[in-house]
Amino acid sequence: MLNLKNEKIPRATITRLALYVQQLEVLEQEGEKVVSSEKLARACGVNPSQIRKDLAYFGEFGVRGVGYYVYELKEAIKKSLGLDRVWNVVLVGVGNLGRALLRHHVLRKRGFVIVGAFDCDPFKIGEEIAGLEVMCSSNLPTKIKELNAEIGIITTPPERAQRAANYLIRGGIKGIVNFAPARIAAPEKVVVEYVDFINHLFSAAFQISLNQSKGFYS
Amino acid sequence: MLNLKNEKIPRATITRLALYVQQLEVLEQEGEKVVSSEKLARACGVNPSQIRKDLAYFGEFGVRGVGYYVYELKEAIKKSLGLDRVWNVVLVGVGNLGRALLRHHVLRKRGFVIVGAFDCDPFKIGEEIAGLEVMCSSNLPTKIKELNAEIGIITTPPERAQRAANYLIRGGIKGIVNFAPARIAAPEKVVVEYVDFINHLFSAAFQISLNQSKGFYS
Numbered sequence: 001m002l003n004l005k006n007e008k009i010p011r012a013t014i015t016r017l018a019l020y021v022q023q024l025e026v027l028e029q030e031g032e033k034v035v036s037s038e039k040l041a042r043a044c045g046v047n048p049s050q051i052r053k054d055l056a057y058f059g060e061f062g063v064r065g066v067g068y069y070v071y072e073l074k075e076a077i078k079k080s081l082g083l084d085r086v087w088n089v090v091l092v093g094v095g096n097l098g099r100a101l102l103r104h105h106v107l108r109k110r111g112f113v114i115v116g117a118f119d120c121d122p123f124k125i126g127e128e129i130a131g132l133e134v135m136c137s138s139n140l141p142t143k144i145k146e147l148n149a150e151i152g153i154i155t156t157p158p159e160r161a162q163r164a165a166n167y168l169i170r171g172g173i174k175g176i177v178n179f180a181p182a183r184i185a186a187p188e189k190v191v192v193e194y195v196d197f198i199n200h201l202f203s204a205a206f207q208i209s210l211n212q213s214k215g216f217y218s
Numbered sequence: 219m220l221n222l223k224n225e226k227i228p229r230a231t232i233t234r235l236a237l238y239v240q241q242l243e244v245l246e247q248e249g250e251k252v253v254s255s256e257k258l259a260r261a262c263g264v265n266p267s268q269i270r271k272d273l274a275y276f277g278e279f280g281v282r283g284v285g286y287y288v289y290e291l292k293e294a295i296k297k298s299l300g301l302d303r304v305w306n307v308v309l310v311g312v313g314n315l316g317r318a319l320l321r322h323h324v325l326r327k328r329g330f331v332i333v334g335a336f337d338c339d340p341f342k343i344g345e346e347i348a349g350l351e352v353m354c355s356s357n358l359p360t361k362i363k364e365l366n367a368e369i370g371i372i373t374t375p376p377e378r379a380q381r382a383a384n385y386l387i388r389g390g391i392k393g394i395v396n397f398a399p400a401r402i403a404a405p406e407k408v409v410v411e412y413v414d415f416i417n418h419l420f421s422a423a424f425q426i427s428l429n430q431s432k433g434f435y436s
Contacts, residue, residue: 018420022399045401081420082427089419096318103314106399112419151422174435175422179415181240181324183263189434191425193418197397200411201307201330202236202299204369204393207409209300216407217392 013054017077019044020051024074036067083111088149090116090173092164093156094124094134097179101155102130115147118167120160137167144171151175158182231272235295237262238269242292254285301329306367308334308391310382311374312342312352315397319373320348333365336385338378355385362389369393376400 023043027035037055041048055061057080061073078084089112091098101107102117117129120137127134135143144152152168154161154176161180168176175191178184186192211217241261245253255273259266273279275298279291296302307330309316319325320335335347338355345352353361362370370386372379372394379398386394393409396402404410429435 014421014424015414015417018414018417043401081424083420083423087419087423096321097315100314100318106416107419110416110419112416112423150426151419174426174429177415177418177422183261189429191422191429193422195415195418196233196236197395197413197415198324198328198330199233199236200395200413201305201325201328201369202301203232204395204409204411205301205305205330206232206299208368208392211392211407211409 013057014081016044016046016050016054017081019046020054021074021077021081021083024070024077027070028074032070034063034067035070037062040068085111087112087151088115088147089113089151089153090118090140090144090147090149090168091153091155092118092137092140092168093154093160093180094119094121094127094129095155095157098153098155099129101153101179102132112151114153115149116143118143118164137164140164140167141171144168144173149173151177154178154180154184156180231275232299234262234264234268234272235299237264238272239292239295239299239301242288242295245288246292250288252281252285253288255280258286303329305330305369306333306365307331307369307371308336308358308362308365308367308386309371309373310336310355310358310386311372311378311398312337312339312345312347313373313375316371316373317347319371319397320350330369332371333367334361336361336382355382358382358385359389362386362391367391369395372396372398372402374398 020040023040037048037051041051061076062068091101091114094117102114107114114132117132117134118137118140119125119134124134125136150173152173154164156164158180161178161182162184165176165184165186169186169190173190176186177193177195179195181196181198184192238258241258255266255269259269279294280286293302309319309332312335320332325332332350335350335352336355336358337343337352342352343354368391370391372382374382376398379396379400380402383394383402383404387404387408391408394404395411395413397413399414399416402410
């Protein structure tokens with residue numbers, strides 16, 4: 001049950017909320033009970049008015065003149081984002097990036113547990129990575145139900161991304177996080193997220209070019 | 219020399235422009251000379267009015283009743299984003315993710331050539347990955363100049379990200395693309411981009427929770 005005031009939260013806000021959760025967890029580990037919006041803002045690298053605006057979506061977790069209760073705010077954001085539970089995830093495409101994600105501790109720490117690894121390469125099927133035996137991608141439709149997986153990560157080469165997506169969709173997956181540099185077609189009820197890290201390099205290159213044209217480095 | 223009408227291009231626009239470049243390259247390979255905004259929009263998964271709005275930043279590359287010239291538009295966007303050249307990149311942190319990026323063909327294809335790999339682990343220094351010999355991170359300040367690198371990728375554990383950034387900054391790096399789940403401090407003239415793929419999982423989980431509350435899957 002979500003308790004959001006408004007369901008139309010902009011994407012950029014979700015990204016910042018995720019960042020707040022991470023910083024609130026750090027503060028919690030440091031034993032902090034209360035944090036001011038100024039301190040939380042500094043830790044997150046955003047300005048305090050932005051934080052206050054973002055948290056307006058979440059009702060009232062702040063106390064005037066005191067700040068926010070660290071644990072309560074963190075739990076409220078997590079609950080609202082659907083992060084107060086564990087999500088079972090399957091991964092398709094056991095290449096370099098797939099292996100890196102399978103071995104990535106942060107995913108599990110954040111509540112995303114990879115419960116199955118799939119590939120269509122017969123040389124990879126049966127291999128064990130991070131405690132999982134790689135299975136044949138064609139088994140995805142039945143395995144997704146067996147493993148109770150709701151999210152599928154695609155780390156195939158771009159030309160195989162749609163086929164991987166089709167297997168996931170046939171298995172009733174609810175969301176796909178696609179790391180392959182390719183657009184994929186999916187029914188409306190299947191959430192698709194694209195992780196296109198090349199864009200961050202593009203963006204860095206673009207901003208450097210702008211800085212150069214302003215004479216920043218001369 | 220940038221030819222942008224307006225330097226304040228929103229981040230979301232840069233992301234879409236990068237996507238247009240990728241799709242225009244596909245069209246070019248398929249031998250297409252001209253593309254309508256409708257067709258380009260479909261290929262990119264955005265709506266045609268959005269494309270026309272985005273390309274308004276770039277002056278006039280369209281011809282009324284015909285569409286856009288594929289090659290000319292692609293080159294104009296690339297030039298404007300600073301992508302009509304090669305960028306030398308160094309990578310710090312040769313773990314699973316670092317190795318995956320070092321072996322990733324898409325980076326080079328997009329004009330980002332990793333010219334140096336660095337780590338502070340003595341067991342990794344000297345190892346050869348994707349044709350590069352891993353060097354000691356403390357050599358970064360001198361190596362960045364030698365290698366003429368402008369962008370640094372950080373793929374260290376979060377607790378070592380700031381130290382990696384400090385080395386990069388001391389070497390005069392112009393931009394940092396940080397894959398480590400940690401905020402880093404840098405002087406204003408150093409561009410910092412965060413690649414936080416956990417956010418995409420958060421976002422997928424959040425959207426699935428919303429869909430569930432609407433009874434999409436029942």
